[in-house]
Amino acid sequence: MKTSYLTDLTCSDCGRLFLINEVHTFCPDCQSTLISNYDLATARQEVDRDMIQIRPKGMWRWHELLPVQNPENIVSLGEGDTPLLRIPRVGNELGLPNLFVKDESSNPTGSFKARGLCAAISRAKELGVKKVIIPTAGNAGGAMAAYAARAGLQALIYMPKDTPTANIQESRIAGAEVILVEGLISDAAGMAGVKAREEGWFDVSTFKEPYRAEGKKIMGYELAEVFNWTLPDVILYPTGGGTGLVGMWKAFAEMEALGWLADVKRPRMVSVQAEGCAPIPKAFHAGASFCDFWLGAHTVASGLRVPKSFADRIILSNIRESNGTAIAVSDEALITAQKKLAAQEGIFAAPEGAACLAALEELVKQNWVKSNERIVIFNTGSGLKYLDQAVN
Amino acid sequence: MGSNILYIEDNPDNMMLVKRALESRGYILLEAPNGLHGVSVAEQQDVDLILLDINLPDIDGYEVARRVRASSKHALAYVPIIAITANALKGDAEKALSAGCDVYMSKPINIRELWARVEAFVPAPSPK
Numbered sequence: 001m002k003t004s005y006l007t008d009l010t011c012s013d014c015g016r017l018f019l020i021n022e023v024h025t026f027c028p029d030c031q032s033t034l035i036s037n038y039d040l041a042t043a044r045q046e047v048d049r050d051m052i053q054i055r056p057k058g059m060w061r062w063h064e065l066l067p068v069q070n071p072e073n074i075v076s077l078g079e080g081d082t083p084l085l086r087i088p089r090v091g092n093e094l095g096l097p098n099l100f101v102k103d104e105s106s107n108p109t110g111s112f113k114a115r116g117l118c119a120a121i122s123r124a125k126e127l128g129v130k131k132v133i134i135p136t137a138g139n140a141g142g143a144m145a146a147y148a149a150r151a152g153l154q155a156l157i158y159m160p161k162d163t164p165t166a167n168i169q170e171s172r173i174a175g176a177e178v179i180l181v182e183g184l185i186s187d188a189a190g191m192a193g194v195k196a197r198e199e200g201w202f203d204v205s206t207f208k209e210p211y212r213a214e215g216k217k218i219m220g221y222e223l224a225e226v227f228n229w230t231l232p233d234v235i236l237y238p239t240g241g242g243t244g245l246v247g248m249w250k251a252f253a254e255m256e257a258l259g260w261l262a263d264v265k266r267p268r269m270v271s272v273q274a275e276g277c278a279p280i281p282k283a284f285h286a287g288a289s290f291c292d293f294w295l296g297a298h299t300v301a302s303g304l305r306v307p308k309s310f311a312d313r314i315i316l317s318n319i320r321e322s323n324g325t326a327i328a329v330s331d332e333a334l335i336t337a338q339k340k341l342a343a344q345e346g347i348f349a350a351p352e353g354a355a356c357l358a359a360l361e362e363l364v365k366q367n368w369v370k371s372n373e374r375i376v377i378f379n380t381g382s383g384l385k386y387l388d389q390a391v392n
Numbered sequence: 393m394g395s396n397i398l399y400i401e402d403n404p405d406n407m408m409l410v411k412r413a414l415e416s417r418g419y420i421l422l423e424a425p426n427g428l429h430g431v432s433v434a435e436q437q438d439v440d441l442i443l444l445d446i447n448l449p450d451i452d453g454y455e456v457a458r459r460v461r462a463s464s465k466h467a468l469a470y471v472p473i474i475a476i477t478a479n480a481l482k483g484d485a486e487k488a489l490s491a492g493c494d495v496y497m498s499k500p501i502n503i504r505e506l507w508a509r510v511e512a513f514v515p516a517p518s519p520k
Contacts, residue, residue: 013504030503031409183483186498190478193499208500290505293485293496307485308498313505 002046005038006067009210012314020067023127026208026310033311034210035250036067040257049260053225057081059115059218065254066119066218067211073126075151077108079118080218084226084376089344090357094364098374100232101347102219104381109170111350111381112216113143116243119215120204121147130154133201135188137240138167138302139381144204145174156201158188164302166385184297185240186307206241207311213247220251223376229255229262233373236360238352238380239271239280239326240306242315249318267376269324271315272359274299278328279308280315285326289313300331301351303380325368333358338383351386353379394440395517397510398422400430400456401445401476406501410443413503414510418517427451431459439471440514444493446477446484453477454491461492472513476501 009018013032018024026033047064055061059080068074082104091099104112117140124132131154134144141157148155155176159167160183171178181188189205196203206212224231231252237245249269256264271280277297283290294307309315319326329337331351338354341347349357356377363369397419401407411421422437424430427448434442442460446453453475460468475488478499485496495509507516 013502026500029409030413031500032502032504187484190484190498193478290502290508293498295485295489310500313502 003063003071004067004069005040005043005064006069007037007039009034009036011035012311020069021127023129023202024210025203033207033314036210036214038065038254040254044258047258049229049258059118059215062218062221065221067214068119068122068126070126073122075122075125075147076118077114077146077150079107079114079215081222082106084223085345085347087341087345087347090340094361095371096364096369096373096375098372100374100376101341101345101349101353101379102223102376103347103379104219104353105350105379109139109143109146110385111139111143112219112244112378113139113381114146115215115218116140116212117143117147117204117215120209120211121151121153123211124202124204125151125153129202131156131201132204133157133192133196134204135159135185135192136163136167137185137305138163139385140206141176141178142167142170142174145171145176148176149174156195158192160184160188160302160305162302164386165388184305184307186293206243206309213243213250215247216244217247217251217254219244220248221255223248224255224261227374229260231261231263231265232267232376234270234369234375235267236270236272236356236375236377238301238304238355238378239273239315240303240309240352242271242280242309242311244378244380245269245271246311246314246318249322266322269319269322270359270363271319271324271326272356273326273328274301274304274334274355275328275330277305277307279312281326281328283312283316284319289316291316301334301355302386303350303352304355325363327359327362329355329358329362333361337361341379342383347379348383349379350381350383353377353381394438395419395514396422396437396439397441397443397514398424398430398433398437398439399443400424400427400448400453401443402426402449403445406445406499409503410501410506413506417507419510419514427453427456430456431463434460434468434471435463435465441510442471442473444473444475446475446488454487457488457491457493474509
């Protein structure tokens with residue numbers, strides 16, 4: 001049995017080819033994200049989706065479609081296979097009987113970031129990387145620290161000084177050096193980039209290495225599987241860097257190429273941001289192909305304080321291709337939604353995840369969703385990690 | 393309108409990348425490796441747009457922008473300035489705009505975005 005069908009990497013912009021047995025960040029020619037390519041034609045002949053269903057639970061049961069070449073290099077903490085929960089009370093209130101939450105809070109380190117960092121750190125280990133660096137708005141730092149500790153790699157993290165305490169503590173207890181930065185994740189990214197270049201750290205920033213998106217894409221495979229190889233009609237996704245949105249859109253295309261989907265109709269993707277930092281909705285509704293840097297970003301949802309994603313072009317392109325939309329919600333609305341999810345459904349969501357419910361309420365008012373549609377909102381992490389910020 | 397782009401940047405790798413990208417579109421790139429040299433080139437030559445790195449070895453990009461805007465060469469009060477930084481300090485974007493820059497871009501420089509930003513001010517001389 002083949003471990004992975006990964007064949008090569010290509011630049012998402014110019015198409016330049018990169019070898020998979022070398023360490024890569026992003027395309028040096030046009031400074032764009034690298035995309036992982038798989039031999040899907042062969043995988044279609046050799047990989048049985050029904051066999052994957054009976055393997056032990058977790059992200060790595062999809063290993064043929066993940067980048068690690070030697071299973072000994074997989075650095076796992078039990079990520080993936082998070083529950084898809086129907087939320088009937090909230091759904092009934094909104095007139096949406098088929099409303100679900102994909103609850104990523106049960107991942108190691110309490111957020112969806114575990115998936116991407118698991119894949120990235122595993123590949124970094126496989127390629128001989130010894131020390132990794134990341135700028136983070138919070139949860140990615142905690143996840144990188146945990147997986148780096150598990151892999152025996154040195155870890156350095158730059159995060160805004162007002163990052164939730166839980167993210168700072170979880171990173172430090174896992175042995176990472178944490179540098180608190182005056183400013184936003186964009187400021188942290190600048191410092192991490194300089195440090196990486198000067199001292200040879202491998203930068204696992206969002207979309208600046210190719211494999212985090214691969215870990216995240218498995219969320220899309222899991223959705224298809226649980227819906228009996230069909231896809232939901234609408235997905236609402238809180239968008240900071242946007243890895244999950246891009247990853248899932250890639251997963252849908254891969255599954256179509258693999259012949260695994262009973263119905264190839266894809267979801268409309270909704271990118272959800274906060275009113276205090278909404279570069280994607282602004283660019284989307286302006287018809288722009290990339291985002292302006294958002295000035296003065298502020299929101300209690302720390303994961304959404306990303307003034308400009310490195311892969312903004314891909315995110316905008318994916319949303320448009322899906323006939324989706326982008327929407328910003330107020331902090332007040334997302335906190336109200338957070339309380340509603342907890343009180344009515346028992347889900348203590350991260351503020352970023354709660355933002356998706358607030359966005360859905362707005363889309364219902366706009367008649368953008370239909371009552372018979374199957375809708376999935378993503379809760380990207382546990383509200384327990386934000387006790388000092390979002391909940392009062 | 394001309395097509396002279398002045399790039400004030402001390403990093404030779406970035407200079408080469410941008411030179412290749414803009415020359416492929418028919419622009420003429422004027423190079424300045426530090427802030428003082430950049431101000432001097434702007435004052436002495438016809439410049440249609442300035443790409444301005446903020447972290448320079450002598451005067452920083454904010455000061456360059458202020459000097460360009462205050463220049464006795466009247467045209468420099470209006471020449472478009474695109475600030476390009478690595479976000480190394482808090483509030484780079486806000487400071488760049490208040491110093492007189494028109495647009496802010498963060499590194500690494502995505503070439504497709506660079507083309508679009510430049511062409512918004514100065515149409516590409518060669519057909520796309």
